[in-house]
Amino acid sequence: MPGCGHGIVLWCLLRAAHAPEIHQDRRVVVAGIGCSSRLAGYVDACTLHTTHGRALAFATGLKLARPELAVVLLTGDGDGLSIGGGHLIPSTRRNVGIACIRFNSAVYGMTGGQVAPTTQAGWPASTAPTDTWSRPLTGARWCRGEAPSRPGAGRMTPLESGGNAEGSLRHEGFSYVEVLTDCPVYFRRYNRLGESADLLWSQKARFTEVGSVLAHK
Secondary structure, eight states: OTTOSHHHHHHHHHHHTTOTTSOGGGEEEEEOSSTGGGGGGGOSSEEEEOOTTOHHHHHHHHHHHOTTSEEEEEEOHIIIIITTGGGHHHHHHHTOSEEEEEEEOSEETTTTSEEOTTOOTTOOBTTBSSOOOSOOOOHHHHHHHHOTTSOOEEEEOGGGHHHHHHHHHHOSSOEEEEEEOOOTTTHHHHTTOOSHHHHHHHHHHHEEEETTEEEEO
C-alpha cells in the first residue's frame, strides 16, 4: 500500500543480500506472524515461517545447528516485542550471528490498529481512541544496553534503511535494526498524518538521530 515502508525495506534488504561472498543457497529468511513476516514469501531464498512470538528462538536454533548459514529475521511489533519480547534480551546476550530486522508499525496493523508496545504516548489507536498513556518500548535501546561493547543495534526510518540493512547483514554477531514503518492504514488515519506518501516524510520530522538510535522529539 502507498506509504507502507515494508516494501522499501524489503527492496533494501534484497540489494544488500546480493553480496557475492554469500551464495543464495546459504541465505535463510526467518519470519513470524504479522505484516512484516509476510515479506518472507517474496524472497527467493530458503525461508522459515514460524509460530507467533518464537521467530528469534527458531532463528537461534537454526544458526547454532547450521553456523555456515546467513540468517535474516523479519519480525514486527507483536511478534518481536510483545509475545516474543522475552527472546530479545537473551538473543542479544548470546550474540549469535542473526540479522534481526524489526518493523515498528506503531500499532497492530494486521488485526485492526490496536495499541502495541511501540505505540507512542499521546497517540490514539483503535483500542485507545483519545490517546495512549504508556511509553513505547524501543528494542534497539534494549539491545544497546545489554551489549554496549558490541553495539549491533540501530533505529531508522525506511528512507534511511539502505546502508543500515547492508551493515546489519555484514555485522558479526547479533544485529538488530528497528525500522519505523508507521502503519498507513490505521496509524496514519487515527493520527491524521496526511496522505499515505506524506507518512514517510513525517517520520523524519518526528524523529531525530541520537547515535545510531532515533529518539522521539
